[in-house]
Amino acid sequence: MKKIPIEKIKEIFSKKNILSSYLLVEKEMALAQSELKIIPKKSAIEISKKCNIKYFNLKFFEKDLKKTKAPIVSLVNFIVKLCSEESKKYVHYGATTQNITQAGSALLMRKSHIQAMYRMSDCLKTLSKLSFKFSNQPMIARTNGQHGMPMTFGFKISEWTEEILRFEERFEEIEKRLFILVFGGAVGAMHSFKNKGESLYKNLADRLNLQRVEVPSRVIIDNIAEYTFLCSHLAAALSNIGRELNFYMRDEIQEISENLPEGTVGSSTMPQKINPKYVYTFVALAEDLASYTSRGNAMMSIQNEGDLAMNQFQKQTIQEIFPKLNILLEEFNNLLNVIRINRKKMNDNLEITKGLINSENIVMSIAPILGKQKAYKILHEIVDEVRLKNKNYQEALNSNKDIKKILSRKKIIELTDSKKNIGNSRKVSLKMSKIAEHRSSKLCSRLNKINQVTK
Structure with missing residues (x-):
């Protein structure tokens, strides 16, 4: 059984398949019982052959079910009807x-x-x-x-x-x-x-x-x-x-x-x-x-x-x-x-903030020299200034006295390139x-x- 079409998935739990699964269990139970000499082998073989959906009469089952109100009892009644006098004694034996x-x-x-x-x-x-x-x-x-x-x-x-x-x-x-x-x-x-x-x-x-x-x-x-x-x-x-x-x-x-x-x-x-x-x-x-x-x-x-x-x-x-x-x-x-x-x-959409999304990249590039907290404070102040005064982010970075001692203009351009600052993403x-x-x-x-x- 490989993958079946999705439109047939619900059929797995169709009335026919449910009854077939019950019949399969009854069949295997009879054969298992015969191996352990709980029931005669001849009867087990006959029962196993009759536990097949192709012999099943749905009208008989539904008519009997109205009377018994018990699906397995009606199922057993149908199997019994198909079996010989000797074998019917061992249908659904002990279960x-x-x-x-x-x-x-x-x-x-x-x-x-x-x-x-x-x-x-x-x-x-x-x-x-x-x-x-x-x-x-x-x-x-x-x-x-x-x-x-x-x-x-x-x-x-x-x-x-x-x-x-x-x-x-x-x-x-x-x-x-x-x-x-x-x-x-x-x-x-x-x-x-x-x-x-x-x-x-x-x-x-x-x-x-x-x-x-x-x-x-x-x-x-x-x-x-x-x-x-x-x-x-x-x-x-x-x-x-x-x-x-x-x-x-x-x-x-x-x-x-x-x-x-x-x-x-x-x-x-x-x-x-x-x-x-x-x-x-x-x-x-x-x-x-x-x-x-x-x-x-x-x-x-x-x-x-x-x-x-x-x-x-x-x-x-x-x-x-x-x-x-x-x-x-x-x-x-x-x-x-x-x-x-x-x-x-x-x-x-990467450029909506005009490069500000790369601020952590700048922080971590100057942190080894200035320390993380000072580096973060400097960038936070620069970002505020860029937002409030509508300044160019790269120019603001280049004009900061602490940053320009550490990073060149070329390096700042590289560090603020949003398309390259993707970490380990790729x-x-x-x-x-x-x-x-x-x-x-x-x-x-x-x-x-x-x-x-x-x-």
């Missing part, structure tokens, strides 16, 4: 509803998670290209909304890239807690399987390629809550990136725009307006998923050894957040691919570009290996 639904859910979550991580790999690849392409494109770095110092747009991309890389690490690290098999019978203590419970648990977990826990309690829900928090956390970070991009799209800044098709309309009453489209859609999606933090907290209120209300709430949350995570990452990559960089405006951009490209490729390879061994 409880949650054993099947939680295992099936884990399998579908893994499929959707893998798809999301393929999309994260795509995002890293795009960020890598942007970081490289604009590694040497100067722009203004702003602190507290004010012009600070020059940097490059590649450096800005690198900031976002490293943040996404940390999220990629978090998503990989959570897999061992998320993709677990919770299988222990009625309340988790293996009552039905007696001394073969542990062996059955290990066998079935291996068959489904799911992790085991020490206490397979039906009320394990903190891992789903944790994943919900993580999705929400990522969405909040992506929303911030979207808003940052939108900031650069303002009329008074114009450093970035969207590559919109001809004929795009911004307002029904203001003809001159061409509003950003992609970024607002993206931020709306991000804010929606970011709001799921409260869902994660709410699902932790689970009672005793079984709580149907929280089970249903958990199921609903799972079926919402996993597709939304995929869609959000898809849209993030789309947004990164439609932004258009206005190099001229980035260069022009070096960092190129480094992060390589790291992101490598991590994107590594992530893809890891996902491909998981696909080879998963059900």
Whole structure:
């Protein structure tokens, strides 16, 4: 299973796929039980063959479900109907509803998670290209909304890239807690399987390629809550990136725009307006998923050894957040691919302060001789004078008695060149570009290996 089209992501949690996942668990459970001589091998083989969605009659299932009000009971009733008199005695042998639904859910979550991580790999690849392409494109770095110092747009991309890389690490690290098999019978203590419970648990977990826990309690829900928090956390970070991009799209800044098709309309009453489209859609999606933090907290209120209300709430949350995570990452990559960089405006905006943004460069060039505090005081006074009296910054520097003893006119021109005063921006951009490209490729390879061994 490679990356599937985004329009088919929601189908992972379709009714058909959910039932298929339950049937797969019933099938593997029967085969595992036969290996341990809990049920006859002949019956296990027959049950495993009948646990196939191609034999499934949805009308029968829904009719029976109206009567039982219990999906797994109706599912079992259908399997029983297909089996021989001898084999039907061993269908769903010793298991409880949650054993099947939680295992099936884990399998579908893994499929959707893998798809999301393929999309994260795509995002890293795009960020890598942007970081490289604009590694040497100067722009203004702003602190507290004010012009600070020059940097490059590649450096800005690198900031976002490293943040996404940390999220990629978090998503990989959570897999061992998320993709677990919770299988222990009625309340988790293996009552039905007696001394073969542990062996059955290990066998079935291996068959489904799911992790085991020490206490397979039906009320394990903190891992789903944790994943919900993580999705929400990522969405909040992506929303911030979207808003940052939108900031650069303002009329008074114009450093970035969207590559919109001809004929795009911004307002029904203001003809001159061409509003950003992609970024607002993206931020709306991000804010929606970011709001799921409260869902994660709410699902932790689970009672005793079984709580149907929280089970249903958990199921609903799972079926919402996993597709939304995929869609959000898809849209993030789309947004990164439609932004258009206005190099001229980035260069022009660097000169708004007429060189003042390079003041720290002057301070640190004279500090070894005068000391940092004195150097800072001198520059602060010069900057105030330039602003109040509308003086030329370079001339003000050249006329200062302390500075001209240390720096030549040529050196001052060099130190106040905003396009060159970018620090390690280019070096960092190129480094992060390589790291992101490598991590994107590594992530893809890891996902491909998981696909080879998963059900």
